[in-house]
Amino acid sequence: xxxxxxxxxxxxxxxxxxxxxxxxxxxxxxxxxxxxxxxxxxxxxxxxxxxxxxxxxxxxxxxxxxxxxxxxxxxxxxxxxxxxxxxxxxxxxxxxxxxxxxxxxxxxxxxxxxxxxxxxxxxxxxxxxxxxxxxxxxxxxxxxxxxxxxxxxxxxxxxxxxxxxxxxxxxxxxxx
Numbered sequence: 017x018x019x020x021x022x023x024x025x026x027x028x029x030x031x032x033x034x035x036x037x038x039x040x041x042x043x044x045x046x047x048x049x050x051x052x053x054x055x056x057x058x059x060x061x062x063x064x065x066x067x068x069x070x071x072x073x074x075x076x077x078x079x080x081x082x083x084x085x086x087x088x089x090x091x092x093x094x095x096x097x098x099x100x101x102x103x104x105x106x107x108x109x110x111x112x113x114x115x116x117x118x119x120x121x122x123x124x125x126x127x128x129x130x131x132x133x134x135x136x137x138x139x140x141x142x143x144x145x146x147x148x149x150x151x152x153x154x155x156x157x158x159x160x161x162x163x164x165x166x167x168x169x170x171x172x173x174x175x176x177x178x179x180x181x182x183x184x185x186x187x188x189x190x191x192x
Contacts, residue, residue, distance in 0.1 A: 052189030118149035
């Protein structure tokens with residue numbers, strides 16, 4: 017008897033939930049704020065270890081246009097060096113077909129670098145303007161995973177702290 021009653025109760029409760037949610041505005045329609053970002057973890061040779069976090073807060077200006085602020089923190093260490101980097105700046109994303117986006121992101125970085133082998137220390141700043149786009153995959157409700165590719169149009173091969181201007185990114189956003 018329990019084998020029949022429990023599945024029936026579960027099906028009944030699911031159908032009630034779906035009936036209650038029909039016709040009511042979703043959170044995405046009433047709240048224009050978005051939140052998200054990405055995290056990273058890396059390991060390499062010579063005891064290399066890196067940890068990154070990039071939180072973001074946005075506001076939907078229209079149904080397809082979002083602007084906001086993104087930050088980034090990166091900490092790297094190995095047998096030969098230690099580096100800490102903080103960045104902050106505005107971003108804008110335009111979404112189309114609810115599956116794709118194009119965007120721009122201006123970041124100003126503050127970098128602290130220490131070469132352990134030569135006992136050399138350096139503090140510098142660098143600005144990056146990333147332009148690009150990508151694909152969005154819905155992961156539930158108003159939450160998405162973003163897969164994209166950005167290019168730093170201010171990148172200079174001989175003077176930048178970054179090894180390349182091309183940056184792949186994976187992040188998450190809630191509220192779209």
